Amino acid sequence: MTPRSAYLHVPFCTHRCGYCNFTVIAGRDDLMEAYIEAIEEELALLKTPRPVDTLFLGGGTPTHLPPDQLAKLLDLATRWFPMAADAELSVEANPIDITPEKVDVLAAAGVNRVSLGVQSFHDAKLKLLERDHRRAEIEAAAEQILPKIPNLAIDMIFAAPGETLDQWQDDLRSAVELGAQHISTYGLTFEKGTSFWARREKRQLTEADEELQREMYLAAIDHLTGSGLEHYEVSNFARPGFRSRHNQQYWLGRRYFAAGPGASRHIDLRRETNHRSTTTYIKRLFQGRSPVAESEELTPDMKARERLVFGLRMIRGIHLPTFQQETGTTPWDLAGAKIDHFLDLQLLEREGDQLRLTRDGLLLGDAICVELM
Ligand code: SF4
Incomplete structure (x- = not known):
């Protein structure tokens, strides 16, 4: 029952991508310092360090933090959640943020898995998805990460408006060629509140039809398993020995700690979720109040x-x-x-x-x- 995993949410992004409904704050880099102070306050509520087997920094975009703040956050995280000898320490990253200096910060802090938000290798699809990187940045990021942190995971999106099966198969080939050990594939969803949702309502964007989505999903299974990756979860594929240990804790119903805006933790039978607004999260912690917005006791x-x-x-x-x-x-x-x-x-x-x-x-x-x- 004692959690052996922890998640830290880093909400900062350069801008909000049209399909994204995550807990994100865009264009407010001025809040980064206050956010780190607030996280420090929240982690201090633990009272004593809690050793873990998996620690995951997700977002948002953790690598959007400048190198010194990224190093500070990793130091805080690993002080409050000391890692077991063979623990997995993952950080989500955006290709555009990767620099040799940031890779050095990650490696020096013990990060041994980078989860890169690739989404596609087609520049036109990336533009449509409102991502701020292009294929060249993905390849440059992988070249910098792989020599120092060989466990590279990437996320891919299929069924973007107008995408064909051939284009998706080309994306799958490029994903394997990049040298990633772990590939996640998600069908694009139109979530209420996003600009993609509004644009679909106005008929400016068309959702891929169900049959095409089905063909794309099956193509992912066939191509990735045919390339030596194991299909181990509905949306996740990994080379042998490279499954996400952190995510498996969720899927196996294990308990976990969490900190940061919008983060959910599950301890004993209680699930708590922090306030999603980064400014409210910071304000509450600075006032000595709890960051928790919702709490439920699971039967x-x-x-x-x-x-x-x-x-x-x-x-x-x-x-x-x-x-x-x-x-x-x-x-x-x-x-x-x-x-x-x-x-x-x-x-x-x-x-x-x-x-x-x-x-x-x-x-x-x-x-x-x-x-x-
Ligand atoms: S980079 Fe990721 S988290 Fe940030 S806005 Fe885009 S999809 Fe959302």
Whole structure:
């Protein structure tokens, strides 16, 4: 029950990309110093350092911080969350921010995994997504990172408006050629409140049709597994030995610490989420108030359902005896009729003690998970 993972949220970005609904503050670099002081205040609430096996700095864009502030944040993070001997320390990065000096800061702090927000190798698609980098910057960033931090993960987006299957397959080839050990692929979603949502409403952007999205997802599975990566979670692929240890803690229903604007932590049966506004987060901590905006006590039933849903997102699925041992219940106690229905439709399959999504089930993973929750 004691968390062995921690997440720190760094909200700063140069600008907000049109599809992004993360907790981000754009164009307010003047707040960086106050943010670091606030994080220091929040971490001090822990009272004692908490040793961890995985630590993840995400955003926003942690590497948008200048080198001295990045070093300070990493120092704070690793002081309050001392790393076990073989721990994983990941930092999210944007290609445009990568400089030799920042790579040195990351390596010196013990960062052993960089998660680079690549999204595409096509300049026109990157422009459409409102990213501030182009293919040349991705390649330059990888060249600087790989010699010093060989564990490189990249994120890719498919089904951008107007994108063809051929273009996506070209992106997949480039992703493998870049030398990344871990590749995540996400279909573009139009989230309420984003400028992409508004532009779709005004018919300025068209969402890719469902059949094309399905073909693109299957192309990713076929190309990446054919290139030697293991498909281990609905959206995630890794070379052997390079799965994200941090994200697996979430998918396995483990507890975790978190700090920063909008960050969620899960300790014992309680989940708390900090205020999403960076200015409010800073103000609260400077006034000696709690940064927590929402808090809920999960019942064992809710926790078991989450464990079921996240477990099914793993390609190997759920090991039924372990699930029962950890939750005191079975998937059939929680949602028996629905599970039998999905088994009949061959969207789920049972093999020995494993319950998992089929290839058709992977395509409907999100909808199946909503039903089971
Ligand atoms: S860089 Fe990432 S976090 Fe920042 S605005 Fe763009 S999508 Fe959002």
